[in-house]
Amino acid sequence: MKEPLIKYRIVRRSVKHPRLELWGDELRVIVPENMDPLKVMRENKRWIMRQAEFVRKASLIARSLKLIPRTKKKFKALVQRVVKEYEKLLNLNVNKVFIRKMKSCWGSCNGERNITINREAQFLPEKLIRYILYHELCHLIRWRHDKEFNELVSREFPDYERLDLELQAYWIKLREMQRTEGGFKLS
Incomplete structure (x- = not known):
């Protein structure tokens, strides 16, 4: 082959x-x-x-994905609600949550307990937004992508590997739209 x-x-x-x-x-x-x-x-x-x-x-x-039309205001409210929910579930306290344009990832966290989510996630289905946020909050417990981290993530998202694939598909979809249609509007 x-x-x-x-x-x-x-x-x-x-x-x-x-x-x-x-x-x-x-x-x-x-x-x-x-x-x-x-x-x-x-x-x-x-x-x-x-x-x-x-x-x-x-x-x-x-090829078959559709973007979710969601305003910036609704996206921010969703992110805040989900972070609060997962803080309780994981017994964590997040310092700040940022929504920013990110070049290469859907989310990140740092040692100051700040979470950043890519503003392009605004166009994703809610389940994927929830997954991104849960994934980042799990990093406040376990920094590395190792077996223990995956076990922690799989408690809430046993299908995390499929969700990773779907996130990659949305990433490709958004990049393709930027190349062919001149982008998309972040309202």
């Missing part, structure tokens, strides 16, 4: 260690100035192939 073609971009930076990042349907190979990026790709071929298959599946799903 023929291996799939994978779009990739080599990024040379002043970093100590190489890393691979998936940005939608593009692989970013980030390497120190003096490192051979093709060697990094060869050494991580299995991971890259798994990610390529993940993106292929997400791309197929993306």
Whole structure:
């Protein structure tokens, strides 16, 4: 069987260690100035192939997705309500919640107990918004994406792997709309 073609971009930076990042349907190979990026790709071929298959599946799903028309005000209210619900469920206190444009992810958290959600999540179904927020709150308990973290996430979202695929599909859908239709309105 023929291996799939994978779009990739080599990024040379002043970093100590190489890393691979998936940005939608593009692989970013980030390497120190003096490192051979093709060697990094060869050494991580299995991971890259798994990610390529993940993106292929997400791309197929993306074709049939519909964005949810939701105002910024309604999105903010939903985010605040869900964060409060999950704070109680997980016995946590979040410092602040931010809604911002993010280049490469749906959400993030930090050591100051702040949660940030990508404002483009405004167009996602509520279940995916809930999943993003729960995922980030779980990081306040367990920082790494390891077995314990996945077990924590699966308590509320046993289908988290399917939700990750769906999030990737929406990411691809939104990027495609930006390329072909000149974007979408964040009202």
